[in-house]
Amino acid sequence: MANEDLTFLPPGVSREDFASALRAFRAIVGEDFAFADIDRLAPYSKVMLPEPSARHRPAGAVAPENVEQVQAVVKVAERYGIPLWTISTGKNLGYGDAAPATPGQVVLDLKRMNRIVEVDETLGYALVEPGVTYMQLKQYLEANNIPLWISFPSSGPLAGPMGNTLDRGVGYNRYGQHFENFCGLEVVLADGSLLRTGMGGVENSREWNVYRWGYGPWLDGIFSQSNYGVVTKIGIWLMRKPQKSFGFLCGWDDDEGMGRGIDAVRELHLNKVVENGVLGHTMYAVAQTYRRDEIYTGPGAMPRARVKEVCNNMGLGIWGYISTLYGTEEQIEVNLNIARKAMLATGGQFMDESQPEIFKTPFHHWNLNMTNEPTLTEFTIYNYKGGGGSSWLAPVVRCEGSEAIKQFNLMHGVLDEYGFDYIGGFLIGGRHAEQLTDILYDRNDAEETERARQCYLAMIAALHGAGYGIYRTSTSFMAEVADTYGPAQRRINHRLKQALDPKGILAPGKSGITI
Known part of the structure; x- marks a missing residue:
């Protein structure tokens, strides 16, 4: 096939065996759906991660149409020792996209299986x-x-x-x-x-x-x-689909208010008054609205005083919690009154859908997401710095205000040290919260990209040292995060891999698991 490159091979696989495997893949899925063409592999090579794309370069791709074809492809891969990196839609933005964790894998693209x-x-x-x-x-x-x-x-x-x-x-x-x-x-x-x-x-x-x-x-x-x-x-x-839904928002202008908000929200969750919610830092909304050089041109991370000023200029505090109530009109009226009372007791600024200004806030897109309306509004954050660099970090924290503040300050401190702004917030699960944070950087700037990588590694170390676990990471840092969960978990994962995939052909390196 045009521009086919059989010089870049899966690890330990000869050129002849790779060519034979490709022929076998094509016999299963059709000529157009198994390839090693450089141009066609480009979408599987692009990453937003803080390291060169070459570290995630695939050797080929194969796209089966049904489960029988998947079974046949896997058998061929096992015969020739071809590593397969499985993707579904390949839109794992900021976590690795469609690219394999290690170079030389063949992407097993399941997008044609869309029934x-x-x-x-x-x-x-x-x-x-x-x-x-x-x-x-x-x-x-x-x-x-x-x-x-x-x-x-x-x-x-x-x-x-x-x-x-x-x-x-x-x-x-x-x-x-x-x-x-x-x-x-x-x-x-x-x-x-x-x-x-x-x-x-x-x-x-x-x-x-x-x-x-x-x-x-x-x-x-x-x-x-x-x-x-x-x-x-x-x-x-x-x-x-509920009879009715009704959104509300509460904001705070200091971190202590956020902590009180976390405690109030926990009780609302555990008592099933609310069932969902995002407690986000307003800088996440700022990043969706402005380019960074429009609001700060100084050295290093944006100072906290300037962060507060920018957030307040948007008419918001520095933290905002948004949730949506579901049910009958009577249910919503009761739960809204309970939620309003709890939120006001924290000293927060409360508004709900009866006040039109809620729809003008940058937090409103979450209300759309909570009511079955997907948007891509959040991904305007990639205009904040430009250059296409994004690495998400997702530690878990107890749903307690003091712990949330402690973890936030720890992460903010690392970001300050490496010159990156805090862009993130908490997704509330009731007894726990996930503090999703995105390190944004310019991948066209080699120094900044390497600094982002070192920042991420420092964040892993700092969180681990404080007893916090990261529940989700990108393909760049899977082994490092896996190490923080201790040798016993690494050993059992390894033993399961040996038992279920003794040749190690399925997604080598995923979650730090190897044969």
Whole structure:
């Protein structure tokens, strides 16, 4: 094929074996869907990470159309020792995109497998393939007048439920903890055999996507953030469209107010008054609105006094919590009164949908996300610095105000040291919160890119030293984050890999797991 490059090979694979594997892949998926052309591989090589793209260069790509083709491709890969890096939609922005963790892997692109297999309106679930996007599922539900809503992350119009759920991503409605709201996997193992987890193992079961556990050990978890199999179907639980939804916002102008807000929100969550929410730093909204050089041109990270001034100039405090209530008019009235009272007790500034100014705030797009309207508004943050550099960091913290402030100050301190602004906030899970933070930098600037890399490594070390774990990271730092979870977890992950994929062909390096 034109521009085919068989000089860049998978590790330990000869040119002859790679050529034979490509021919075998083409016989399975068709001539157009297995290739090593330099030009066609470009989308699989692009990264936003703080290191050269060459460290993530694939050797080829193969795109099967159905599970039978996936099984056949995996068998060929096992025969020739070809490493396969699996992607669904490949829109894992800021975490690695579609590129493999290590160079020389063949991207197993599942985007052609985009069937919505089943939607059950009565029990509120969908069974989907890897290539199904959130927008595709939303449009299907609307076209068929099915009154169900989906939960999606900030990349909702582009990404899909399988990839985000298996990476334990987070969304915004009452089903926003995505890994808590899936049920049943179909998995191709490294030897090409097929596994259906839980009730899926029972022939003709109608309970596969409604009861998670089945019988015996629950296996689904080992296929999350791992490289033990290729997931080809997933059951997703969907939210019933409520009779009504109603959003509110509360803001604070200091970190202590944010801490009081965290404590209030925790109690509202645990008592099921609210079921979702984002407590974001207003700099995240500033980054969606301005280029950095429009608001600060000095050296290093933006001083906190200037941060406060910029946030206040937008008519906001430095922190804002937004949530949406669901239910009947009577339910919402009761819960809104409870939430308003709790929020005002923190000293925060409260507003709700009865006040038009809430729709003018940069936080409003989260209300859209909470009411089944995907947007890409958040990704205007990539205009803040320019240059396409983004590395997300996602530590977990107890949902306690004092702990949230402590972790925020720790992370802010590292960012200050390396000259980067704090762009982030907390996604509230009830007993825990995830402090999602994006290090933004110019990848065209070699010095800044390397500084961003060192900043990320320093952040891992600082969080680990303080006893905080990172729950999700990019393909650049998987091994470093895995090390923070201790040798016992590394050993058991290694033993599972040896048992399920003894030749190590599935996504080498994923989550720091190797053979």
